[in-house]
Amino acid sequence: MKRNAYRTGFAMLVSTGLMAGFSSCSKDNLGVATTTSAEDQADAEGSDAATLEYIDANAPADVNQAGAGTWASADDQRSVCGTCVTRTYNAATRTLTLTFDAAGCVGRDGRVRRGQIVAVFSGQHRQPGSSVVVTLVNYSVNGNPHQGTRTLTYTGNSVYTLKVQDASITTPTGTASWSSERTYTQTAGQSTRTLLDDEFSVTGSVSGTNRKGVSFTATIQQPLKKVFQRGCARFFTAGTVEIKTSKEQTLLLNYDPAGTAACDNIASVTINGRTRTIQLR
16 A cells, blocks of 8 residues: 555544544533543544654664654655654664754644654554554653553555554543553555545444543444545544443444445534434534
8 A cells, every 4th residue: 555645544544533423412411421432532532643643654664674754755754754763773773763942842733732652563564464662751741641552563455454552642630541452444446546535444442531530431333434625624423332331321322324435524422322413523
């Protein structure tokens, strides 16, 4: 698969956030514990996406040669990192270290990062059977410390897995923590160099504790469909996600309530037997 399309597509797919649209619903209707869990889940997805995007933009073209350049193009690297990230690569240990400016490095998502992202490669990036283990060292986003280990594995046949362990974001209002396992399968666009015909199917689950100390699980019930043609890239076009909290609240998010897989921002939320249509932000 082409490099640029996968890097952009994967990052967009993860950073969309399974629960990004909940701000459209009142907390009185959905319950504070459920909406907080949803918001923290969205933050978790965004954190994982940004971390992997930095790795993709800076991964070595050849893990055995320090001077081989980057896996992504120089334009992609500049687009993601700007001028405030220092890249070093140790071919002997296959270790990539990204150091963000101590004064703060503003990413293209507008967030300020400090600290380091460290990635260790088992083999050539994106080759079948290869993986990369990512850890965070004194790393923060907008002043909020981030922790956790992420393992991205390419299993072949356009299938990728992401395992997140012991991840957390500490904020002034509390600490959200989570672990997750996701599988991303590209279902269209593998044979072309354009991103606009790419489609993905996403499965998996997340478990964690939100900032209020309430535990939750979010499970994809029907595979999420991501289409990257114009007008579709911001939202999933189909699929459902169930989120449960330890407060005995259960919510179902449906990205395709009309059953048409349309490229729109219309979804539905069902809780306590009641369903309302929402517009994803």
